[in-house]
Amino acid sequence: MAKEKCICPTSSCLGGTLPGRPTELPADENAFRDHIVGNLYRCAEDIAARAVSKPEKPADLDRRIDDIVTSRRLGIPIMFVLLGVVLWLTVAGANYPSELLASGLFAIQDRLTDLFGWLGAPGWLHGLVVVGMFGSTAWVVSVMLPPMAIFFPLFTILEDLGFLPRVVFNLDRYFKWAGSHGKQALTMSMGFGCNAAGVVACRIIESPRERLIAILTNTFVPCNGRFPILIALSTIFMGSAVAGGYSTVTASAAVTGVVLTGVTATFLVSRVLSRTLLRGLPSFFALELPPYRRPHIRQILVRSLLDRTLFVLGRAVAVAAPAGALAWLLANVYSGDVSLLARFAGCLEPLGRAMGLDGYILAAFIIGLPANEIVLPALLMGYLSSDALCELESLWALKTLLVEHHGWTWLTALSMMFFSLLHFPCGTTLVTIYKETGSIKWTLFALFMPLLLGIMVTLSLAQSIRFLGFG
Numbered sequence: 001m002a003k004e005k006c007i008c009p010t011s012s013c014l015g016g017t018l019p020g021r022p023t024e025l026p027a028d029e030n031a032f033r034d035h036i037v038g039n040l041y042r043c044a045e046d047i048a049a050r051a052v053s054k055p056e057k058p059a060d061l062d063r064r065i066d067d068i069v070t071s072r073r074l075g076i077p078i079m080f081v082l083l084g085v086v087l088w089l090t091v092a093g094a095n096y097p098s099e100l101l102a103s104g105l106f107a108i109q110d111r112l113t114d115l116f117g118w119l120g121a122p123g124w125l126h127g128l129v130v131v132g133m134f135g136s137t138a139w140v141v142s143v144m145l146p147p148m149a150i151f152f153p154l155f156t157i158l159e160d161l162g163f164l165p166r167v168v169f170n171l172d173r174y175f176k177w178a179g180s181h182g183k184q185a186l187t188m189s190m191g192f193g194c195n196a197a198g199v200v201a202c203r204i205i206e207s208p209r210e211r212l213i214a215i216l217t218n219t220f221v222p223c224n225g226r227f228p229i230l231i232a233l234s235t236i237f238m239g240s241a242v243a244g245g246y247s248t249v250t251a252s253a254a255v256t257g258v259v260l261t262g263v264t265a266t267f268l269v270s271r272v273l274s275r276t277l278l279r280g281l282p283s284f285f286a287l288e289l290p291p292y293r294r295p296h297i298r299q300i301l302v303r304s305l306l307d308r309t310l311f312v313l314g315r316a317v318a319v320a321a322p323a324g325a326l327a328w329l330l331a332n333v334y335s336g337d338v339s340l341l342a343r344f345a346g347c348l349e350p351l352g353r354a355m356g357l358d359g360y361i362l363a364a365f366i367i368g369l370p371a372n373e374i375v376l377p378a379l380l381m382g383y384l385s386s387d388a389l390c391e392l393e394s395l396w397a398l399k400t401l402l403v404e405h406h407g408w409t410w411l412t413a414l415s416m417m418f419f420s421l422l423h424f425p426c427g428t429t430l431v432t433i434y435k436e437t438g439s440i441k442w443t444l445f446a447l448f449m450p451l452l453l454g455i456m457v458t459l460s461l462a463q464s465i466r467f468l469g470f471g
Contacts (some may be wrong), residue, residue, distance in 0.1 A: 088252035094146035105138035136324025136377035179274025191221035225372030356415030356462030422454030
């Protein structure tokens with residue numbers, strides 16, 4: 001029996017040549033790396049083809065599904081459709097539970113008000129504890145809990161099913177175009193739950209340059225703290241503009257469009273950084289597509305509801321209570337005849353109007369630096385401090401407040417949605433960025449870079465729409 005000739009990896013695979021058979025190698029560094037990696041895989045395929053035998057059979061189910069899900073023509077559209085379906089289910093399913101929660105929690109607030117009155121508590125204590133702390137917490141819970149309780153299980157099902165590695169495969173060439181790493185698709189997906197978790201997940205990227213790009217751009221993915229704002233505004237403005245059963249579809253499409261804008265911003269900013277401050281060539285990695293698995297419902301409920309939803313909600317409540325107290329103090333401590341919050345909002349009013357917003361909205365984002373979840377309660381605190389209105393027990397009551405009492409239009413809602421997407425990361429994410437980079441310079445860059453981008457985008461959007469006469 002003839003003895004098989006051994007193939008030497010150092011000669012045949014790495015250089016693509018056998019001893020005595022020199023071949024001209026690419027001079028370009030990037031092409032040379034592609035040449036080596038390609039030869040390694042061809043060498044491995046050759047060895048496997050001669051050493052392994054298996055009976056001929058048609059492609060299995062996983063391969064047939066992957067031929068569709070990871071195809072160049074259908075892969076990206078399928079991703080967009082699944083994202084749209086998940087957001088549609090989230091929007092459609094969150095409205096009614098959110099109204100029930102708000103009604104129940106604000107009914108408790110009314111009982112607390114009665115209790116404080118019966119105890120003879122001073123008005124400032126009632127305002128600080130009941131209106132400020134409890135009221136802000138009630139809004140955070142009622143607006144955040146239903147969307148998270150729907151979005152996280154659906155996202156976990158896709159993760160458990162094995163779809164997320166296919167997302168990485170589909171997006172790899174786009175991240176390579178941006179000069180970053182394909183694994184950034186995974187860290188970007190983690191950012192949908194929490195940007196701080198997405199920043200920590202960037203540890204899976206070996207290259208320090210590409211890891212830093214992924215860290216700095218993770219904030220463009222809307223986290224759980226920003227999703228309630230996007231969903232609420234899209235529902236009461238974009239959705240209500242369409243009659244009948246298309247309102248939910250329209251609201252879902254608006255949220256999907258904002259999310260895709262964030263993904264696009266991730267690619268563009270990554271490309272700019274890789275061509276300027278963080279120059280370098282994208283590295284390569286081997287991605288193994290795991291087989292599709294049947295989701296385990298019990299594990300999904302534990303991971304999505306306990307490990308994610310309740311954990312994130314607990315963190316939001318812990319931040320919302322003191323931040324709500326701070327917002328109440330700013331709205332009720334006066335300098336002359338004007339509250340500190342109104343004076344602060346007045347300073348921001350010219351910039352806010354130019355961006356399609358107002359001073360109170362910008363002030364709410366600044367107050368909400370500790371956590372994105374408290375932006376909406378801080379905004380309501382500022383608005384309600386100058387209006388004799390009762391508690392807002394539904395999204396439609398919120399629309400009445402915004403439209404009839406503060407002159408909001410669809411342009412205001414759209415500008416706030418885009419600014420919510422592109423503004424600075426929350427305090428927790430900034431602390432995480434500092435811990436991961438060990439650099440105050442990059443932490444400050446992560447703070448001001450998205451803020452300037454958000455101002456530029458909303459400013460251009462508002463001025464363009466007004467110039468065209470639509471706003």
